Amino acid sequence: MSIVVVGSVAFDSIETPFGKADRTIGGAATYFSVAASFFSSVQLVGVVGSDFGSEEMRIFEGRPIDLTGLTRLEQGRTFYWSGAYGYDLNVANTLDTQLNVFAQFKPTLPESYRNASVVFLANIDPELQLEVLAQVDHPRIVALDTMNYWISSKRDALAEVMKKSDLILVNEGELRQFTGEANLVRGARRILDLGSKIVVVKRGEYGVLMISGEKIFAAPAFPLENVFDPTGAGDSFAGGFLGYLASCRDLDDRELRRATVYGSVVASFVVEAFGLGRILEISRDEIDSRFEEFKALTHFDSMRS
Numbered sequence: 001m002s003i004v005v006v007g008s009v010a011f012d013s014i015e016t017p018f019g020k021a022d023r024t025i026g027g028a029a030t031y032f033s034v035a036a037s038f039f040s041s042v043q044l045v046g047v048v049g050s051d052f053g054s055e056e057m058r059i060f061e062g063r064p065i066d067l068t069g070l071t072r073l074e075q076g077r078t079f080y081w082s083g084a085y086g087y088d089l090n091v092a093n094t095l096d097t098q099l100n101v102f103a104q105f106k107p108t109l110p111e112s113y114r115n116a117s118v119v120f121l122a123n124i125d126p127e128l129q130l131e132v133l134a135q136v137d138h139p140r141i142v143a144l145d146t147m148n149y150w151i152s153s154k155r156d157a158l159a160e161v162m163k164k165s166d167l168i169l170v171n172e173g174e175l176r177q178f179t180g181e182a183n184l185v186r187g188a189r190r191i192l193d194l195g196s197k198i199v200v201v202k203r204g205e206y207g208v209l210m211i212s213g214e215k216i217f218a219a220p221a222f223p224l225e226n227v228f229d230p231t232g233a234g235d236s237f238a239g240g241f242l243g244y245l246a247s248c249r250d251l252d253d254r255e256l257r258r259a260t261v262y263g264s265v266v267a268s269f270v271v272e273a274f275g276l277g278r279i280l281e282i283s284r285d286e287i288d289s290r291f292e293e294f295k296a297l298t299h300f301d302s303m304r305s
């Protein structure tokens, strides 16, 4: 099963209390694609500039990531984001966002992308997300992620995409910003009221809540001693989550719970190094063994059983 993803492919400059990285490769679609490619094949839609050369392209090499839909504009520069984190790694402070080639990007999906079963509308202009969605025939799952930048600048278009999505991934600060609701469960229900079936609330080091109808599933973040850079954790969570789901025949509650844990496991590797450093090193076997550790971590027996 294949996943179409649209989102940023970027250069990021990042500062955390543990170090910094200047113009490292990042972007929501980049983290997502690499993460999802451990489970399913991915078809990427995006744009880069002339500064994104063959050396940068190598991060996608040897993985089932189709780059036919990744345009390169010779006369422009790649999307650039710069952010800083304090000791509370759950809060990213954006220092600079330069849309560059994304400002005028109009995607036309290759024919081979149009029958994808899963569409992931990763963090980018919601109007662009709508344009991509309109070009996919009958996807089984449409999932959406976004960020404070788009909530404040394109709220109406974002609400439009939410109405057309089955699954919405959002971090807790953005959920509060979008709904004005302090309580996360109530906030998630406000989003479900717009028409989607599932909301996944990402809570950084506190884990995730998956809310669908009356059901709630909670998973902690994998406890790590060394966390260097949380950038990309949300997108790689989405990659593990949707990559695993796209490989499943049934989309029942058991699979959704496994998908949540796979998402958490992949994200736990990403934060162990700056940028894409760690995720480019790991294997599916390492993901599966941490998945088993996760099971042991969260298992307990009731006194009645």
Ligand code: AMP
Residues within 6 Å of the ligand: 008, 010, 011, 012, 026, 027, 028, 031, 080, 081, 097, 123, 124, 125, 147, 149, 150, 230, 231, 232, 233, 234, 235, 236
């Ligand atoms: P996260 O997984 O939420 O940490 O996402 C981090 C990635 O989002 C970085 O690699 C950035 O390049 C990208 N990013 C930051 N701001 C934006 C934005 N306004 N639109 C699209 N992508 C962004």
